[in-house]
Amino acid sequence: MKLVSIELTNFRQFLGTQHFALATTEGRNVSLLFGANGAGKTTLLNAFTWALYGEMSQDVEEQVRIANDSAWRATRIGDSLDVSVTVTFEHEGHSFKAQRHAAIRKASEAQTRVTPDIQLWITENGESRLSDAPQRKIDSVLPKQLSRFFFFNGERIDKLVHRKAYAEVKQDIKTLLGLEQVERALEHLPKVERKFSNELRKLGGERAADIQGQIETQQDRLGQLRTSLQRELDEIAALTEDREGVVDLLRQHSEAGPLQRQLDEAETALVDARRMRDRHEAERMQVIATKGFLAFSGVLADRSSELAAELHQRGSLPAPIKREFVDSILEARKCICDTDLLPGSRALLAVEGWREKAGLAEVEGAWQRLSGQVSNLRDARAELRTRIQTLTGDVTSDRASIDRLEGQVSELREMVRQLPLEEVSRLEGRRQDLQSQIDTHNGHLGVVRRDVADAETQIEQLRGQLRAAEVGDEQAQTAKRRMELVQTVEETLKQILEIRSADMKQRLDTKVKAVFAKITVKPFYPELNDDFELSLLQRHEDGAILPVPKSTGENQILSLSFVAAVSELAREVSAERAREEGVHQDWGTYPIVMDAAFGSLDLNYQREVSRALAEMAPQMVVLVSKSQGQGQVLAELKPYVNHLGVIVSHSTNTAQDSETIELLGRDFPYIRTGADSNWAELLEVTNDSR
Amino acid sequence: MSESPTDRTEAEIIASLSPEARVLLKRVLEIERGRLHLSAADTSAIEDIHTAVRGVLP
Numbered sequence: 001m002k003l004v005s006i007e008l009t010n011f012r013q014f015l016g017t018q019h020f021a022l023a024t025t026e027g028r029n030v031s032l033l034f035g036a037n038g039a040g041k042t043t044l045l046n047a048f049t050w051a052l053y054g055e056m057s058q059d060v061e062e063q064v065r066i067a068n069d070s071a072w073r074a075t076r077i078g079d080s081l082d083v084s085v086t087v088t089f090e091h092e093g094h095s096f097k098a099q100r101h102a103a104i105r106k107a108s109e110a111q112t113r114v115t116p117d118i119q120l121w122i123t124e125n126g127e128s129r130l131s132d133a134p135q136r137k138i139d140s141v142l143p144k145q146l147s148r149f150f151f152f153n154g155e156r157i158d159k160l161v162h163r164k165a166y167a168e169v170k171q172d173i174k175t176l177l178g179l180e181q182v183e184r185a186l187e188h189l190p191k192v193e194r195k196f197s198n199e200l201r202k203l204g205g206e207r208a209a210d211i212q213g214q215i216e217t218q219q220d221r222l223g224q225l226r227t228s229l230q231r232e233l234d235e236i237a238a239l240t241e242d243r244e245g246v247v248d249l250l251r252q253h254s255e256a257g258p259l260q261r262q263l264d265e266a267e268t269a270l271v272d273a274r275r276m277r278d279r280h281e282a283e284r285m286q287v288i289a290t291k292g293f294l295a296f297s298g299v300l301a302d303r304s305s306e307l308a309a310e311l312h313q314r315g316s317l318p319a320p321i322k323r324e325f326v327d328s329i330l331e332a333r334k335c336i337c338d339t340d341l342l343p344g345s346r347a348l349l350a351v352e353g354w355r356e357k358a359g360l361a362e363v364e365g366a367w368q369r370l371s372g373q374v375s376n377l378r379d380a381r382a383e384l385r386t387r388i389q390t391l392t393g394d395v396t397s398d399r400a401s402i403d404r405l406e407g408q409v410s411e412l413r414e415m416v417r418q419l420p421l422e423e424v425s426r427l428e429g430r431r432q433d434l435q436s437q438i439d440t441h442n443g444h445l446g447v448v449r450r451d452v453a454d455a456e457t458q459i460e461q462l463r464g465q466l467r468a469a470e471v472g473d474e475q476a477q478t479a480k481r482r483m484e485l486v487q488t489v490e491e492t493l494k495q496i497l498e499i500r501s502a503d504m505k506q507r508l509d510t511k512v513k514a515v516f517a518k519i520t521v522k523p524f525y526p527e528l529n530d531d532f533e534l535s536l537l538q539r540h541e542d543g544a545i546l547p548v549p550k551s552t553g554e555n556q557i558l559s560l561s562f563v564a565a566v567s568e569l570a571r572e573v574s575a576e577r578a579r580e581e582g583v584h585q586d587w588g589t590y591p592i593v594m595d596a597a598f599g600s601l602d603l604n605y606q607r608e609v610s611r612a613l614a615e616m617a618p619q620m621v622v623l624v625s626k627s628q629g630q631g632q633v634l635a636e637l638k639p640y641v642n643h644l645g646v647i648v649s650h651s652t653n654t655a656q657d658s659e660t661i662e663l664l665g666r667d668f669p670y671i672r673t674g675a676d677s678n679w680a681e682l683l684e685v686t687n688d689s690r
Numbered sequence: 691m692s693e694s695p696t697d698r699t700e701a702e703i704i705a706s707l708s709p710e711a712r713v714l715l716k717r718v719l720e721i722e723r724g725r726l727h728l729s730a731a732d733t734s735a736i737e738d739i740h741t742a743v744r745g746v747l748p
Contacts, residue, residue: 139727181722184730185739189718192739482747486739488711489718492703499700 001142001590002619004088004095008047008682010071011085013040015679021643024619028642031621032634033682034661035647036671040680041623044647045595048151051085051100053135053144054116059156065111067104070677072111080105083116091141095123098138142590145172149563150590150617155599157559170532176570177504178577182497189490190219196483203476208469212483215462222455225448232445236438237533243434246427256416256424263412270405277398284391287384294381301377308371326355463487504569505530511565515616519557519608524548526558534562553601560597560609564616567592571618591619598628607632614640623647626661626670634663644685650675710746717742 003022008014022031035041046056056063067083075081084101102116120134131137142150149172174180197212250260329351333341341348417428471480509528516526524538536548536558548554571589597613598606610633613620620640624633644663649671658674660667663685704712721738728734 136727143727175726180726181719184722184725184735185718187730188722188733188736188739191733191736192743195736195740196743478747482743485710485714485747486743488707489715492707492711492715493718495698495703496700499703 002090003048003591003593003621004090006044006047006051006088007084007086008044009082009084009086010068011047011050011083012043012066012068013678013680014043014047014682015068015070015677018680018682020645020682020684022619022621023642025642028640029617029619030614030637030640031619031643031645032637032641033621033623033645033647034626034630034663034670035623035680036625036649036659039647039649039671041595041625041647042153043680044623044682045151045153045593047085048087048593049147051087051098052138052142053147054100054118055144057153057156059153064113066102066114066116067111068679070679072106073109075106077106077108083114089141093124096137096141097121097123098134143175146175146590148172149176149566151593152563153595154556154560154597157556157563173504173508173532173566176566176573177500177508178573179497179500179504182493182500185493186490186497189486189493190216193483193486193490196479196486200471200476200479200483203471203473203479208466208471208476208480211462211466211469215459215466218455218459218462222452222459225452225455229445229448229452232441232448236441236445239434239438239441243431243438246431246434250416250424250427250431253421253424253427255421256419256427259412259416259419263409263416266405266408266412270402270409273398273401273405277395277402280391280394280398284388284395287387287391291380291384294377294384297377297381301374301381304370304374308367321354323355326351330355504573505532507572508532508565508569511568512561515564515568515612516558516561518612519561519605520554521604521608522554524554526561534558553605556599556601557605557609560612560616563592564612567617589618591621592617593621593623595623596628597622597624598633603632607636610636613637626659630661646670646683646685648672648681648683650677650679650681652676652678714743714746717746 002024005019005021005023007017007019009017020031020033024030033041033044035044042057042060046060050056050066067081071081080103082101082103084099086097086099088095088097090096098118098120100116100118102114104111104114118134118138120131120137121128122131122137171180174183193212194216197209197216200212201209247260247264250256251264253260329335330341330348335341335347335351339347341351413428413432417425419425466480467484469480471477505528512526512528512534516524522538524536526534526536528534536554538548567590574589598609601609606628613622614637622637646661646663646668648669651671651673652675654674656671656673658669659671661670662668668683668685704715707715718739721735721742725732725735
C-alpha cells in the first residue's frame with residue numbers, strides 16, 4: 001500500500017477542501033508536516049483511519065463533532081453540509097480512491113452522530129470502476145486490526161506493546177507474518193473432516209464412522225481445553241502485568257528500592273539456578289538412557305578377557321598355523337617340504353592331524369576385533385562412571401545453590417515486608433497476593449496442558465484405528481480417503497505452524513534488537529519471548545541480566561523499534577511468499593503515519609529516532625510540532641523528505657502574536673492570530689510557495 | 691524418540707507429502723489467505739475447502 005494523497009473537506013479543524021500530496025520518489029520516502037499543539041496533527045492522523053474504516057482513535061475527544069465548527073455554524077438549519085475525507089493510494093498495481101462522506105443535515109446547532117458512507121474507485125489499465133464491496137476491499141488491502149501498527153500516535157505507542165494488549169498484538173502479528181491463515185485452516189479443517197465422516201456414516205462405514213465420532217468428541221474436548229488454556233494464559237499475563245507494576249513501584253521507592261533490586265538479582269539467579277539444575281538432570285538422564293547398559297557390561301568384559309587369556313596360554317590363540325593353509329596343502333596333496341601326501345601315508349595323517357589344531361582365520365580376525373572392543377568397552381564404562389559422577393556433582397551443587405538462593409529471596413522479602421513504611425508494606429502485600437494468584441493459575445495451566453496432551457494423544461490413536469478400519473464399498477472408501485487426506489493436511493499444517501512461529505519469533509527478535517540498537521545510547525536490549533511479549537533488559541558487569549524499569553521515552557523507543565521490526569519483517573515475508581506462492585508482493589508492505597514521533601524523547605533520542613525514521617517503512621508520514629521537529633530532527637530527515645508541509649493554525653485569538661516557522665530558508669505561517677474563525681489549513685511548502 | 695517437526699524444514703515436510711496432499715495444502719492456504727479480511731468467525735472457507743477436497747479426490 002502506498003499513499004498518494006489525502007483530501008479533507010470540512011473535516012473537524014479543516015475548513016473547506018484541503019489537499020496534501022504524499023507520493024514518494026526514489027530515495028525520498030518521507031512526508032513531514034509541522035503543526036502547533038491543537039493545530040490538527042492528531043486530526044490528520046485520524047483522517048486516514050476515518051476514511052478507511054470510519055473510526056478514530058480513542059484519545060480523540062468529541063468524536064461526534066466531525067464537521068468543521070465554522071462551516072457548521074455557517075450552515076442554515078434545514079440545509080446540509082458535506083464532510084468527507086478522500087485517501088488515494090496504490091496497491092498491487094491498482095490505484096484506489098477511498099472516500100468517506102457524510103451529507104449532514106442541520107437540525108440544530110449541536111452536531112449529532114452521523115453514519116457516513118464509503119465509496120471506493122479502483123483504477124486498472126486506465127479504467128476506473130466503483131467497487132461493489134468497498135469496505136471489504138479496503139479490509140483486504142489493510143485489515144482494520146492491523147492498522148494500529150501503521151497509523152499511530154508516537155506518545156501513546158507504548159500501549160501497543162503493553163502486556164495486557166499482548167493477546168491482540170500477538171494475533172495481529174501473526175496475520176502480518178503469514179501465520180494467521182495457517183491457524184484459521186487448523187480451525188476449519190476439523191469441520192471439513194466432520195462433513196466427510198457424516199458422508200461415511202451414511203454410506204455404511206459403521207466402524208470407521210464410529211471411530212470418527214470418537215475423534216470428533218475428543219476434538220470438541222480439545223477445543224474447549226484450548227479455550228481454557230488461553231483464558232488461563234490471559235489471566236496470568238494480566239496478573240503478571242499488575243505484579244510488575246507493583247514491583248516497579250517498589251524499585252522506585254527510596255527505601256525499599258535497594259532491597260528490591262537485591263531481590264531482583266536473587267530471584268533472577270534463582271531462576272537461572274533452577275534452569276541449570278533441570279539441564280544437568282536432563283543430561284544425566286540422557287546419558288543413563290543411552291549408555292547405561294555399559295554399567296552391566298563389566299562381567300562380560302572381564303570374562304571375555306579371562307577366556308582369551310586361557311586360550312592364549314594353551315597356545316590356541318593366536319593359532320600357530322591357519323586351517324586355510326593346511327587345507328591348501330591337503331588339496332595340493334603335497335607338503336611345503338615337498339613330501340607327497342599319498343592316501344594312507346604317515347605324512348598325510350600328520351597333516352590331517354594339524355588341521356584339527358589349526359585356527360580359522362575368520363575366527364582369529366573376529367577375535368582380534370572383539371578384543372579391541374572389549375578394551376573400548378572398559379574405557380567407555382570408566383568414562384560413563386566419570387560422567388555420571390560429574391553430573392551428579394553438578395546437580396548436587398545446583399541444589400545447594402537453589403537452597404541458598406531460596407533462603408536469600410525469602411529473607412529479602414521478609415526484610416521488605418518488615419520495613420516500617422505503610423506504603424511499602426501495602427505494596428509488598430499486594431505483590432504477594434498477585435503472586436499467589438499467578439501460582440494458582442499456573443497450577444490450573446499445568447492441568448489443562450496435561451489434558452490437552454491427553455486429548456491430542458487420544459486423537460492420534462483413534463486416527464490410527466481409523467486408518468486400519470475396513471470399509472465396504474467404493475464410495476465409502478472414497479469418503480474415508482478424503483477424510484484421511486484432510487487429516488494429513490491438518491497434521492502438516494500443525495508442523496508448519498510450529499516451524500513458522502519459531503522462525504518468525506526469532507527473526508522478529510533479531511530485528512527489534514537491531515532497530516533498538518540503532519536508536520538507543522544506553523546498554524539495554526529488547527527481548528521477545530515465545531508469546532511475542534516484549535521486555536527491556538540490561539546485562540550488568542557481573543553478568544546478571546535484569547529487567548529495566550522503563551522511562552516513558554524508553555517505552556516509546558521500544559514500541560517504535562517493535563513497529564519498525566514488524567513492518568520490515570512483514571515486507572520480507574511478503575517478498576518470500578511472492579516468490580514461492582505467487583502472492584503479490586505488495587501484501588505486507590504498508591506506510592507508517594505517525595503523530596508526535598518525538599513527544600516524550602529528550603534531544604539525544606530525538607536525533608537517533610529521526611535518523612532511524614526514514615528506514616522504518618517504505619513510506620513515512622511524520623507529524624511534529626515546531627519545537628520537536630526543527631533543528632537536528634529536520635537536519636536528519638531532510639535528505640529523505642519528498643513533501644514538506646505545515647498545518648497552519650488560524651486562530652481568533654488576538655492576545656497572542658502570530659508565529660512563523662523557518663523552512664527551506666524562508667518563513668512560513670505557523671499560527672495566524674486575529675482570524676475570523678478557528679480552523680486549520682494544509683500548506684505544502686516548496687521552493688516556490690509563499 | 692519421535693522426531694520434532696522443527697528438525698525438518700517446511701520444504702522437507704511438504705516434499706514428503708503425497709501429490710494430492712500437496713495440492714490440497716496449497717489450495718487450503720489460498721482459500722484462507724483470500725478470507726483474512728473477514729472475521730475469524732466467518733465459516734465460508736469450510737465449504738470451499740470441502741469442495742477442494744472433492745476436487746483433489748473425485
